[in-house]
Amino acid sequence: MSARIGVAVMAVLLALYIVLVGQRAWLLLGTGEPVGVLMGVALIVLPFIAAWALGRELWLGVRAESLGRRLEQEGALPAEAVDLRPSGRIVRDDADAVFPAYRADVEASPDDWRAWYRLGLAYDAAGDRRRARGAVRRAIRLEGAQRRG
Structure with a gap:
């Protein structure tokens, strides 16, 4: 909010x-x-x-x-158990540990908007806002193309 x-x-x-x-x-x-x-x-x-x-x-x-x-x-949001800081942000080491799985998911399914969205969440958790926004933008484009096609 x-x-x-x-x-x-x-x-x-x-x-x-x-x-x-x-x-x-x-x-x-x-x-x-x-x-x-x-x-x-x-x-x-x-x-x-x-x-x-x-x-x-x-x-x-x-x-x-x-x-x-x-x-x-x-029920397709990431469900890994990660530690949180008092602010609610994910501890960076935990984010870095789960990141490779989401990158591999995108490499295996490059046209899956869900994989790109989860990758965006992983980038965001790792503190890379620019790449997070890029991945989420890609997810939005792919989902829109899927909806239209």
Whole structure:
């Protein structure tokens, strides 16, 4: 639940940012000076890029959560016994110990979205967020192709 609160706060802050930057952009465009106009145009473009990036991340979160619920209903989430820190995060050594099994699962079934999703969870547990996101994105693409095909 705290992740959702964090996302909501970030979305509200982005909206505030867009309004404030839009106001500054309008003022710069109104100067008529070439440099001011260029800066105003840049200030208009940057919030759109930020909104696009936030929307993309929100969509990733929604789809990942949906696939996670589906795996949970199927009883296909990882079930290894691992130690947890007081914060609730998995102890890194335990995550590293179970990781090879998930990598092998993906190598054996490269078109299985479930295997990619579990690999993403293993990467996340091992602290490799970039690869975790990549694996979950791949799982989302594969599941979407499977649903359409």
